[in-house]
Amino acid sequence: MSIADIKKTLEQKAARSIEAFKSDLQKIRTGRAHPGLLDQVQVEYYGAMVPISQVANVSLLDARTISVQPWEKGLGPKIEKAIRDSGLGLNPAAQGDLLRVPMPALTEERRKDLTKIVRSTGEDAKVAVRNLRRDANEQAKKLLKDKEITEDDERRSLDEVQKLTDRTIAEIDHLVQGKEAEILAV
Structure with a gap:
């Protein structure tokens, strides 16, 4: 060497x-929404824990709302629970298959x-x-x-x-x- x-x-x-x-x-979240915020959130998928981005499309609806579109029908409630339990202080709302994740004001x-x-x-x-x-x-x-x-x-x-x-x-x-x-x- x-x-x-x-x-x-x-x-x-x-x-x-x-x-x-x-x-x-x-x-570390700011007042704005960005899809990378959910990168560390894991959801159970066929017995394995995987990041949300591997089982759903994560995108922005507007500056304060993230949308999560699961690829399979039964995953919505599991993803919703995983986001709630993540400790990020987020409260997703289901709209049919689509999950809306509004960013609360800091x-x-x-x-x-x-x-x-x-x-x-x-x-x-x-x-x-x-x-x-x-x-x-x-x-x-x-x-x-x-x-x-x-x-x-x-x-x-x-x-x-x-x-x-x-x-x-x-x-x-x-x-x-x-x-x-x-x-x-x-």
Whole structure:
């Protein structure tokens, strides 16, 4: 393993951390409806738990309403129950085969709670990036100990790792601020 390999691995893992964080942010709801909100909701389908998107069409009716159209007749009540029990605070209404999922307006208190959740999720993402930095630095120090690189190479490697970590954390902070602004917008 070389310094270039360490740096490349760190960049890839940092990019995956950012993508995972963005995915987590999408699950935190704002006042607007979006089909991705139901991605983590699982419904029983022939004895197996599967995401709603694999057993129904999930789309938007308007800015505040998600529609769920099951592919099979008997799935409507199961999907309705799964959405109710998901902990998202949603209350679907059946209209024949179609389920309408209206988004309730967020109260000021709930908005503040959601911003705390966003900050906490952002802090978890930063911890993950710092752990990646620690691992990369340990690998560089191991190369130095094994006399595969010089002290100057190790110092340069540590500096590059720190710069990449700083950039990644700044991006996470930017995403947190954007999501907070989105939540607090009435």
